[in-house]
Amino acid sequence: MAKVRKQKFGPGYEFYCPACGSLHATGDHTFNGDVDAPTFAPSIMAAPGQVPRGGVCHSYISSGRIIYAGDCTNGPNGNRPIPFDVELPDLDEVERTLSESGQYTKAAEVQSA
Numbered sequence: 001m002a003k004v005r006k007q008k009f010g011p012g013y014e015f016y017c018p019a020c021g022s023l024h025a026t027g028d029h030t031f032n033g034d035v036d037a038p039t040f041a042p043s044i045m046a047a048p049g050q051v052p053r054g055g056v057c058h059s060y061i062s063s064g065r066i067i068y069a070g071d072c073t074n075g076p077n078g079n080r081p082i083p084f085d086v087e088l089p090d091l092d093e094v095e096r097t098l099s100e101s102g103q104y105t106k107a108a109e110v111q112s113a
């Protein structure tokens with residue numbers, strides 16, 4: 001099951017960040033080509049508009065896991081998320097769950113709004 005997919009608009013790939021509860025995108029990072037167990041390099045600094053609560057979301061994506069860097073401020077009380085090393089969720093599953101609960105608008109819909 002795919003944990004990342006090519007961006008519709010943009011040069012990189014997008015993934016769902018469980019700490020921010022939103023999609024983030026890579027830039028022109030190197031990618032191992034495995035959407036089920038992705039590894040990107042170097043680390044990913046989410047753009048300000050991609051961090052709903054503000055602050056910094058800085059992560060490493062390695063073998064399908066997201067590892068939050070020590071300088072993240074998107075966790076509880078402006079600290080690094082806990083746990084800081086988690087499995088990236090499957091994108092289709094996230095979108096199904098959140099669209100059923102009405103909490104999520106697909107990135108494509110946001111882009112065209």
Ligand SMILES: [Zn+2]
Binds near residue numbers: 018057
């Ligand atoms: Zn994030």
